[in-house]
Amino acid sequence: MKTMKRSLLNAFVYTLMLGANASYAQSEPRIGVTIYKYDDNFMMLMRKEMNKEMANFSHLKWFMNDAQNSQVKQLKQIETLLKHQVNVLAVNIVHANESKTIVEKAKLSNVPVVFFNRSSDNQALESYDKAYFVSSDPKEAGRIQGELIAKVWKSNPDFDLNKDGKLQFVLLKGEPSDVSAERSQAVVESLNQQGVQAEEIYSDTARWRRTLARNKMNEWLVENRAAEIEVVISNNDEMAIGALDALNAHEKRLPIFGIDALPETLALMKKGEIAGTVLNDSSAQAKAVVKLVSNLAQGKPALKDTQWESHSSKTIYLPHIGIDKENLGQFLP
Known part of the structure; x- marks a missing residue:
């Protein structure tokens, strides 16, 4: 009881x-x-x-x-x-x-x-x-990335390894999604708008992940057209760093461009190992x-008491900024 x-x-x-x-x-x-x-x-x-x-x-x-x-x-x-x-x-x-x-x-x-x-x-x-x-805005990210690549490409003639006047690239994509597709399409369109002839050698998805990007880059570096690769373009920094890991393992150096401006990426840019990124704030x-x-x-x-303007009645987009060695110091801690 x-x-x-x-x-x-x-x-x-x-x-x-x-x-x-x-x-x-x-x-x-x-x-x-x-x-x-x-x-x-x-x-x-x-x-x-x-x-x-x-x-x-x-x-x-x-x-x-x-x-x-x-x-x-x-x-x-x-x-x-x-x-x-x-x-x-x-x-x-x-x-x-x-x-x-x-x-x-x-x-x-x-x-x-x-x-x-x-x-x-x-x-x-x-x-x-x-x-x-x-x-x-993924399109803006791709556009700014393309402008950044074009700027660096034009100021570094040695990047054109075969001296054919074209930029031969590989592209690491995120997921089969709108964001990845829009970034990928916009970067190529932006290169063309900047007067850079661009030719894709290989492209594939690595799902935004460093390990998958490293594996994919390792595969490309032993393919028939590996020697034609001049630039690595990535939909984000994680995959860009994965590509760098693979290139280092093969003792190769190529300009690499990502998106996000991760602290690790900025540190690698300071050391000259990554050529550029886009600040995704x-x-x-x-x-x-x-x-x-x-x-x-x-x-x-x-949106009460905010400074942001709505891209539409539903969407707010925050702006991107391209980062290369010229303005890198502004973003380092």
């Missing part, structure tokens, strides 16, 4: 605690964040910046989640966050083709959702008046995401 009374008392106390916690939780706006992969180098930088910005909004409750590059895991995280009645979702999506599913879940709960950094489906965004996207993106979701969580318009 004593055991039963004790159990009932414990259950009663636990219920009171739950009620108190629920009441407390509901008094402060809650924001659910899910990031596609914590150990992605760019997302590590962005998450660090987001945490700094979150400190300015200590009256809000933040729930951070690592999807570990699993769309299944991310969808479960979103379901759990919605079940616990978050006021807004911030989603760094694993796969863009699941945007519609996530938007539908958010819409059903009448919860705003801000996708960030990784591309989302435009139709999904347009289907919900409380869906937004914060990132950088993790700090600016983090500030924009945190400000938008904090506004929405408090029932304010998404």
Whole structure:
């Protein structure tokens, strides 16, 4: 009997605690964040910046989640966050083709959702008046990368190894997605617009990852046309560094260009091992995401008290900057 009374008392106390916690939780706006992969180098930088910005909004409750590059895991995280009645979702999506599913879940709960950094489906965004996207314009990234390559190419005649006046390149792509495709197309178009004749020797996807890029570059360096490669173009810095690893293993030097301006890349540029990169501003993106979701969580318009202009009613793009040896010093710590 004593055991039963004790159990009932414990259950009663636990219920009171739950009620108190629920009441407390509901008094402060809650924001659910899910990031596609914590150990992605760019997302590590962005998450660090987001945490700094979150400190300015200590009256809000933040729930951070690592999807570990699993769309299944991310969808479960979103379901759990919605079940616990978050006021807004911030989603760094694993796969863009699941945007519609996530938007539908958010819409059903009448919860705003801000996708960030990784591309989302435009139709999904347009289907919900409380869906937004914060990132950088992939076409702009490719265009600036092309301008950077053209500038370096024209000022270094020795890069034209076969002296045919053409830039023979290999291209490391991210994923079979809009972002990768747009960066890839834009960089080649930009080279042509700068008066540089460009010829692709090899191209393939390495899914934004250093190890896969290293493996792919190793394959290309033993192919029949390996000797024709003059420049390495990469959709991001991680893959650019992977290509550098492969070139070093083969004791070869070629100009390499990436996108993101990771600290490691800037250090390699200082040593002359990477020729250029494009700043994909993790700090600016983090500030924009945190400000938008904090506004929405408090029932304010998404862009209230911000300096960012919406590319459309749904999208905010942060600008890129090309970096080579001439302006590298501005970006080094």
